[in-house]
Amino acid sequence: MKRKFAFLAAALCLLLLTACGGSSGGDKSVSADTAPRGPEYNDSKGWNEMGSGMPAPVPDAPEGADLPLDSGGGLPANTKMIYTADMSLETKDFDGACEALDGIVEDLGGWFESRSVDQGGRSRSLSCTVRVPAERFSDFLVRAGESAHVTSKTERKEDVSEAYYDSESRLATQRTKLERLQDLLAQAAGMEDIIALESAISETELQIEQLTGSLRKYDSLVGYSTIHLYLWEVYRLSTDEEVPVTFGQRLGAAFSTGFQRGVDGLEDFVITVARNWLSLLVFAAVAAIVVLVLIRWRRARRRKAAVPPPQSEDKKE
Numbered sequence: 001m002k003r004k005f006a007f008l009a010a011a012l013c014l015l016l017l018t019a020c021g022g023s024s025g026g027d028k029s030v031s032a033d034t035a036p037r038g039p040e041y042n043d044s045k046g047w048n049e050m051g052s053g054m055p056a057p058v059p060d061a062p063e064g065a066d067l068p069l070d071s072g073g074g075l076p077a078n079t080k081m082i083y084t085a086d087m088s089l090e091t092k093d094f095d096g097a098c099e100a101l102d103g104i105v106e107d108l109g110g111w112f113e114s115r116s117v118d119q120g121g122r123s124r125s126l127s128c129t130v131r132v133p134a135e136r137f138s139d140f141l142v143r144a145g146e147s148a149h150v151t152s153k154t155e156r157k158e159d160v161s162e163a164y165y166d167s168e169s170r171l172a173t174q175r176t177k178l179e180r181l182q183d184l185l186a187q188a189a190g191m192e193d194i195i196a197l198e199s200a201i202s203e204t205e206l207q208i209e210q211l212t213g214s215l216r217k218y219d220s221l222v223g224y225s226t227i228h229l230y231l232w233e234v235y236r237l238s239t240d241e242e243v244p245v246t247f248g249q250r251l252g253a254a255f256s257t258g259f260q261r262g263v264d265g266l267e268d269f270v271i272t273v274a275r276n277w278l279s280l281l282v283f284a285a286v287a288a289i290v291v292l293v294l295i296r297w298r299r300a301r302r303r304k305a306a307v308p309p310p311q312s313e314d315k316k317e
């Protein structure tokens with residue numbers, strides 16, 4: 001009897017001891033379901049390349065490397081920083097700009113996480129998400145800006161050190177808890193104790209899997225920056241013009257803008273007609289047939305109304 005009480009007391013102390021570590025900072029972890037596929041995360045060795053075509057991430061930039069956004073190297077050691085950017089470009093040579101971007105991504109050791117080209121409309125456009133090593137983040141933005149005309153660019157950085165090391169600490173706590181639960185399960189004799197311990201072990205293994213996925217996601221985002229890039233094909237580049245000061249300058253700029261928009265609208269109309277000429281021809285033929293039928297119907301109706309009705313014999317007498 002004393003042995004059973006001692007066993008239950010030990011299990012209760014273990015659960016109370018590890019409950020704090022398992023519950024603190026739960027909202028800061030990244031779900032394992034959102035973890036990227038490809039390289040495999042090993043708890044002791046970090047990332048292992050699995051032949052996915054993506055290079056193995058390097059979480060920490062080498063000493064002396066150019067750091068994005070903080071080129072002075074003022075970040076503390078072991079800081080986990082996520083770099084992202086939105087970049088819009090325009091070019092007259094769409095094919096050349098796309099080839100230049102491909103070469104830049106390859107030279108910097110990155111890859112296209114997603115990519116789509118829209119061939120419809122007046123011009124083509126490219127929408128893609130690029131992943132490059134964090135230490136080459138600034139290099140990519142500079143070289144991409146040289147390959148085409150930049151219309152907008154937004155850079156962001158997020159320090160996830162607290163959430164990262166919190167998940168790392170909770171993972172170590174859950175592993176210790178799992179080892180102790182397994183030791184207690186090996187010593188358990190009663191069926192109720194075995195069922196309770198197996199349930200606790202399953203929950204702990206689930207926590208370990210989720211925390212491992214969180215660290216895998218963080219390592220991917222920290223090791224490789226993310227750039228959302230948009231490229232449009234244009235006939236004329238939008239350049240920065242001087243802001244008109246006087247009324248005459250403003251009026252002249254307005255007339256110039258209106259004329260240019262009118263020309264662009266006429267060009268779009270002609271191109272649209274040229275692309276849909278067959279559909280427009282069929283529609284015009286159907287409309288002509290409908291108009292002819294209506295005209296003949298109205299003429300027949302008028303003729304019928306103009307003919308007097310026949311008079312009866314009584315009225316003739």
